[in-house]
Amino acid sequence: MMKLLTSLFVGLTLMSAPVYAQNGPLRLELDQGIIEPLPFAVPNFVPDGPSAAQYAQDISRVVAADLTGTGLFREISSNAFISRVSSFEAPVQFADWKAINADALVTGAVNVSGKRLTVRFRVWDVFSGQELGTGLQLAGTTEGWRRMAHKVADQVYSRITGEGGYFDSRVAFVSESGPKDQRLKRLAIMDYDGANVQYLTDSSAIVLAPRFSPTGDRLLYTSYESGSPRIYVLDVGRVKRQELKTQDGTMSFSPRFSPDGRSIVYSLIQGGNTDLWKMDLASGQSTRLTNTPAIETAPSYSPDGSRIVFESDRSGTPQLYVMPANGGEATRISFGAGRYGTPVWSPRGDLIAFTKQNKGRFHIGVMRTDGSEERLLTASFLDEGPTWSPNGRVIMFTRETQGASGRASLYSVDISGRNLRPVRTPDGGSDPSWGPLQN
Template sequence: MRTLKIACRIGLAAAALVLLAPTLAPDTARAELVVDVRGGQFQPMPIAVTDFAGEGNLGPEISGIVTSNLGRSGYFAPLARDRFPEAAPAFDAVPRFDAWRAAGVQGLVTGRVTRDGQGRLRTEFRLWDVTTGQQITGQQFFTDPNNWRRVGHIISDSVFTRITGLGGFFDTRIVFVDETGPKENRLKRLAIMDQDGANVRFLTPGDASVVTPRFSPRAQEIAFMAQTSGEQPRVQVLNLETGARQAVGNFPDMTSSPRFAPSGRAIVMALQQGGNANIYQIDLVSRTTTRLTSSVAIDTSPSFSPDGTQIVFESDRGGTQQLYVMNADGSDVRRISFGQGSYSQPAWSPRGDLIAFTRMSGGRFSIGVMRPDGSGERILTEGFHNEGPAWAPNGQYIVFFRDPGGQSGGQLYMVDITGRVEVQIPTPGFASDPTWSPLLSEVR
């Protein structure tokens, strides 16, 4: 057995993961349990997640998280418990595959929750291919009992990745702008929650109006724009561990639309000067400031390619808001959007293959994607007011907010890059400007 370690310092203890040796999982059997989502013509896989044995209600709670996560992904169709052909099989027993096949199930997840001698929670699971009767994978996790929800997300990621071949996205968090009060005078606070809407925590007290939060890809930090009454809006960075906030740069004018470089050591943002705005980069260690664009237009909303060599941004230099790509040093600027309407809020996929955007045309707002050269444009979802696309760390899903208008407010949704899956993400109230964290195991 080999050991994997996952650590996240956002109020969580480290969790050690130990892979169980597969009992009956030859490579020839593994290829059968697959959902091919890359072509967009997939059918959700029928799967069953049995109640994990042991520890009172904790086992069913963890398996319930796995069931919910897989169902919300849109790539799985979990079987309702009242249709299970047998009670949860003992963890060390072989399931009745003929009965599960008759119920239409292709994948089966079983598990067990116990405590070790040190009081740590030990959670084990197995993923079975019902068609072949083979175990596909199995793992066990040791962690503080308070981290039981996160264990459910990690198991979900393991099952999701093993079957789809995509990276996980359940063991993550979302930061968003929580909005309360009447529409003309809303209190806007930064909030953080698990990707499924649980464990909401407020990060700012509402002393300043906040917009466009962005996660650092490497550290426990959030960049965002804040405006206090009587002062210029400023880009700030919030440390999630200490709660400390500091302004980025010492500019006399408004700064906005921050985005971290892939290294996490620099930020690009827009600086407004008069009626124009240009893009600047600030090294967070040396505090060196570099101007990247020099136009008489409004250049804003920069976003790095994952390899750090290019930046996409929006500009009205051609008369309307369009998307442009340039090298990271500001050279070789070229326009990439040419469809009807205006384009804004570009976000480069973590996989590097797509750029997400908001498009406004005919009074409707759409969330779409295109390749970095502007080809292959596709609209994923549209409506009265859709804005603020941000990528999941696996580059397969996009979170955004939708505002129906009137005195109502925004709600968060996620859509996959095929456009076939669209799911609302619960929040305690109105919400806007979401940003998705990296996998918690990858954050220092």
């Protein structure tokens, strides 16, 4: 693992000398290979009254956890603080924050009135003594306090990196319990950081691979509730599901939405053979996209909807191919050693994440959309099924451990290959699908 990561960074470290320039405003350039996390301080947000005290503390902690979790930022412990922030309006004592080497400072205030929660915050460039962006006020309910904290963190991330955040987002996944040969699977949804888990199905039938719609309002998934694998669509808000009828007497799986949310692409098994099909959701009409004796599966659209990347073993081993969204000639893009599967186009459109199996090990990797510049980000007994954060900077995936007591769980990794970390779920977890930033 270490050897793998070291080799990945050789090319990047050379040009990473100015990790963040201090000539202009505070800025973390994500494409320059962040080696040293940027130190920041989040003193507890100031509560407007006693009823806001706990929320103020909890929100500050979630903001700090979001930023630290990226691996790009390092929190300075409050034990080191010289200044106490007891008023949101009072001038910031920049010298006190400079003295403890905080480059960024986030200050905030929290007001609770009944069930209404208001958060105000500012982001400061300590070195220049300037505010980064302008102060914002967010209003919501006390119940949604974590989302408000994530929104604050998204703003901080975005103001310092110049890129969109990903904290106020949700992940659909399969919650797993029980031994390998009697595993129980339930569809579940949670905040990106593992909080607020909600179960969407019971465990009476095997469920596989939920996939968010582009706006996050619906989930596609595969269930065995009819006895064989079929595709269902679930309204996330109402937790109401419906089967998507494909041809009679067939099995269907591996669905994914088109970027406009109006159609899906999926695998259909007929006579033992797996091909790709597309279904218009309004009419329910399906059209065939591939027609070969090979296993063709795991399709994923490019963000502009013009192309589909998928997995096929038409060459003899599973490899990655790109074809026009309405079918037609497919171009093979994977040529390295080993077998490739589950390609997923990044939301930025520049990369394709995939699962690779080589010499008895599994990897999550990324390559450019023409297959060039392949980089492996992880290595283990079994890693598979990547999904992209809304900003295309982080990949979440399934890692399953070996042997009779093997267990599946969720992990995330930065596309630089750094910051591999487990995503905590109550039971085991697999097949994550990272939804869009919420409104």
